[in-house]
Amino acid sequence: MIGEIGQFALLLALLMALVQGTVPLIGAQRGIQSWVATAHTAVTGQFVFLAVSYVCLTWAFITHDFSVSYVASHSNTNLPLMYRISGVWGGHEGSLVLWGLMLAGWSLAVSRFSKGLPAVMAARTLAIMGLVSVGILSFTLFTSNPFEPLFPVPADGRDLNPLLQDPGLVLHPPMLYMGYVGLAVPFAIAMAGLIDGRLDAAWARWSRPWALTAWAFLGAGIALGSWWAYYTLGWGGWWFWDPVENASFMPFLAATALLHSLAATEKRGAFRSWTVLLAISAFSLSLLGTFLVRSGVLTSVHAFATDPDRGLYILLLLAVVVGGSFSLYAWRAPAVRSHARFDPVSREGSLLANNVLLTVALAAVLVGTLYPLFLDALGLGKISVGPPYFDAVFGPLMVPLVFLTGLGPLLRWKRMSATEISRRIWHTLVAALIVGAVLPLLLMGSTTVMTSLGIGMALWLAAASLRDLWSKLAHRRRPLAGLRKLPAAYYGMLTSHLGLAVLVFGITMVNTFESERDIRMAPGQTHEQGGYTLRFDGVRPVQGPNYDAQEALITVSRDGRQVTELRPQKRVYWVQREPMSNAAIRTRFSHDLMVALGNPMGGGTWSLRVYHNPFQAWLWFGSGLIVLGGFIAAADRRYRLLNVVAREGGTDPARESGASRPATAEGGPS
Amino acid sequence: MSPRQKRRLAGVLVVLIGLSAASALALNAFRDNLMFFYSPTEVMEGKAPPDHLIRIGGLVADNSFREMGEDLTVRFVITDTAENVPVEYTGVLPDLFREGQGVVAHGRLGSDGLFRAERVLAKHDENYMAPEVAEALEAAGYTGHTGDGGDYDR
Known part of the structure; x- marks a missing residue:
């Protein structure tokens, strides 16, 4: 009924x-x-x-x-x-x-x-x-x-599939869908703007909070998915460049570019048609993601029930949306081209470079994700593109991107002399690079060029962002009172950029210094890793609400003192009968220690996998800051008090002041 | 050319150089990191290049699983029911690894015919099989259940 x-x-x-x-x-x-x-x-x-x-x-x-x-x-x-x-x-x-x-x-x-x-x-x-x-x-x-x-x-x-019986299911999909679906709003606003023939500052201002909110949800969804994969699905990895992960990451990259392009469109009337293109792309990529995940062309834990009809239908929907919106774009965009002029060294210039880098990164991910599918569809062989490809392309692209993220807010709109900006930043940049080279040596005892560069860029971004904040306050008589005068959009940007710095620091440290050992342990045996001594105290059966499990007891000590006990489990759910590992993690400020239970090897001996991941928690903290920044910026009063009719064609006070002062308090969040 | 045009040209050139560098980077990484999939039949026909990172897939043959000693090294056979490929792997096997189950292994084929796996993947749903594996089995004439995603039996 x-x-x-x-x-x-x-x-x-x-x-x-x-x-x-x-x-x-x-x-x-x-x-x-x-x-x-x-x-x-x-x-x-x-x-x-x-x-x-x-x-x-x-x-x-x-x-x-x-x-x-x-x-x-x-x-x-x-x-x-x-x-x-x-x-x-x-x-x-x-x-x-x-x-x-x-x-x-x-x-x-x-x-x-x-x-x-x-x-x-x-x-x-x-x-x-x-x-x-x-x-x-x-x-x-x-x-x-x-x-x-x-x-x-x-x-x-x-x-329910045992893999999904996890708190991750409660949070990850709804957040992700909120992001995917939310991107329909900037898309619809862009379409309406194209039909209307007006893509002015008011239009961009109206679109921004929606794009920001959707972007923040999408980011939260991706981060939660990554966290879930880290502690349960994937034996300790937080990102695999799996096509399904890429499917959610591509619209996120497009939406990130969209936010920055929207900022320039709102403040300076620049990049109008490009902004529209990004709004279309971001939503099309969420549909593409849905197609990839649901059509069954991918082998993945996400492709639950597959059916060729469904894939065909989504492909058709995708074709209608992409075809329709691009046709409308081709027809109407020439009428709304922007004529804003700016020099290469300017806020617009840095936002443009940011967009180019994000687009190239997006294209690299797209090629790596779709190329195997095309080859397969054409019957030219089955290939897969491994994580090394994505790491090799993505890493080098992130270095200039993070540099520009720090630089952009320091630049003036329209034009700035290259000498002036270099005079202002060079000591911060040099200091960040030197500390970046030394810090991994101090913390971990070794480093590589990419590691030093990654840490250096993270430090540069954090320092440049904080310096920018200080420069906004320093000229006031009571700097702390000035904190309240800065708009929420600025704090949003600051939070997100600092989050990116934390994230880049964490990713660089984890990727360079993580250690993974597969070991075999008999009860009473010990294993040393990452400064810890792990003693295997055997396995006992336990029961959950709808599963039976084998639970290992591992006593962890450091410098001869017991610090904790870890209890990784191997579960068998009653109905679907498939085994599933639940890792046990000890999270600290500077590292995670993680143990997963492998297979019984006879005589009470088990195989175990032990990870030591330096600064893993920084990934989650950084991601959290990035998302939080998006929500803070979306809550800016400016977006709520808008009265489009009054502003139509009129002057925008923020725009005028923005052109004359260095780095006014309004660079959009990123 | 006016100064403005010169600046524009310089800007366009910088973007072009950046894009070409990025594409070169991507294509290079792409070429080095493509992994082709081979079925056991194709491996036995000599189609798989030795000492290249490739993927093979099939079923873990019954009674083929052996532990090789103290260091978690195991050997087993991947079969598409027509041909067999012996595989060696050191490390913890995935939860769903067992004889008769579909697996995909990443690794290199030695000149001695032994496939040294660096990663072994088994899928998470018992009724589900990687499409490559299902196709490899069908190509080899296997008629058993190759999975359909595991919907409820209606």
């Missing part, structure tokens, strides 16, 4: 999305006010019906309604409540309902926060989002119906 209600609500939501995607567009074109106004009503209706549908599916999970096929495939009477609620997005069909619900949620937010916007512009934006929703919801209903009935009703469900 609950299934039928859910399905019916889903169908109604699709009808609402159809209305939302067509009527306002026609109304805006023909100038029919009442048709334009339907956009907001349709958005609310679609959201309500999707929420009902979503609640029905969740209820079916909670009450073990195995007459719904999806529930029977992804749940079980022994499954803890937390995983029954999050199990809704533990498979393909439910993920799509969540996708749809989030898209409707974003639409609702756009509808509510569009008061200061011309009605036609808001209506077109919502209509484009409605069309995207039609694509997603029809895909859900016609190829991946989550409410498909199952008869006869089984006594019990097949259970």
Whole structure:
């Protein structure tokens, strides 16, 4: 029964999305006010019906309604409540309902926060989002119906994949989807701007908080996924350049470029058509990501249930979105070209270089991800592109990128003399490079060129960012009181840039100095690694809510004193019977110690894998700062107080002051 | 040329040089890091180059798993049911590794015919098999269950 209600609500939501995607567009074109106004009503209706549908599916999970096929495939009477609620997005069909619900949620937010916007512009934006929703919801209903009935009703469900029974499932997919779907907003705004023929400062200002919020969610989703992979899925690795990881990383790179390009468009009217192109690309890449993950062309833990029809449908949707938006772009973009002039050494120049680097990095990831698929599709052999390729390309690209991240905010808009800026920064840069060369030697006893460069750049970025903050305060009589005067967007940028510095430091240290040992241990034996002594005290059986496990006890000591006990587990879930390792981690400021239980080797002896990862926690802390910065910037008052009509064609006070002072407090967050 | 045009030209040149450097970097890394996949039949036909990093895949042959001593070195045979390739690996095997299960191994083929694996991957779903492995098995005439992603049996 609950299934039928859910399905019916889903169908109604699709009808609402159809209305939302067509009527306002026609109304805006023909100038029919009442048709334009339907956009907001349709958005609310679609959201309500999707929420009902979503609640029905969740209820079916909670009450073990195995007459719904999806529930029977992804749940079980022994499954803890937390995983029954999050199990809704533990498979393909439910993920799509969540996708749809989030898209409707974003639409609702756009509808509510569009008061200061011309009605036609808001209506077109919502209509484009409605069309995207039609694509997603029809895909859900016609190829991946989550409410498909199952008869006869089984006594019990097949259970959720054990790999997904982890707190990571509760957080990672929703955050990631919020980011993926959120990128539909800047995309829709760009489309509406193209139709309207106006991509001015007001347009960019309206787009920025949406792009920022979506970007921050996407970043949070990726970081949480990486963390999850680190502690459970992948035997201690935090990033594998797996095609599925790349699928989420590519829209993130595009969105990062978009944020920076939007900053220049808003402040200086520069890069207009490029900004639009990035908005299109970022959303297209999220759809491509969905296609890659869901079509089954990839071998991955993420490709749960695969079906060629679905892949074809998403490919079709992708073709319509990409084809449609690029055609519109080709048709309209020449009319909205910007004519802002600037010198190579200027804020715009650094943002342009940043965009070039991000785009090249994106292209490198795209080639590495898609090339094997093309070769396979053409029958030219099965290849895979390993992590060394991505490391070899990505690392060198990050060095100038991080350098520019530090430099950009110090530059003036439009023009700055190269001598002046070099005079200001050279001592900071040299100091950072020297400390970067020495610090790894002091901490770890060795270094390489790339390591020193990585640490040096991280230090440079942190120093340059803090110096910039100081230069904004120093000329005030009471510097600390000046802290309150700086806008949130500036603090957002500062937080994110400092987060990037921390992240780069962590990645460089982990990648250079991580150690991994596969060992065989009998009870009572000890092993030394990273300054720790690990004593294996045997394995005992334990029981969880829906699994049995072998749990090892490992006593860890340092300098002869016991510091902790680690208990890695090897679990076997009752229903699906597949073994799964749960590593045990000791996290410290300067390193992680991680132990994973391997296989029994007879006579109480086990194989174990031990990792010592210097500064691993800095990755999570840095990522957290980057994401936090995005949210802080999106909360800037400037975006809330906007009154587009008043600014249209008029002067923008921020823009004028920005051109005359060095590094005013408004470089967009990054 | 006016100074402005000169500056522009310089800017374009810098971007071009940067892009070419990046492409060269990427292509070079690309060439060095492509890993081709071979089935045991292809390996036995001599199609796989020795001492190159390649991937092979198939089923772990029954009764082929041996522990070689104290240092976690193991040997087993990867088969596509038509041909067999002996594999040696040192380290902890993945959770789902067992005889009869589909695996993919990264490593190098020695001139002695022994495949020295650097990584062994087994997939996380019992009903699921890497597409390469499934195809290799089908090409070799194996008719058993090669997996469909593990949906609920309707």
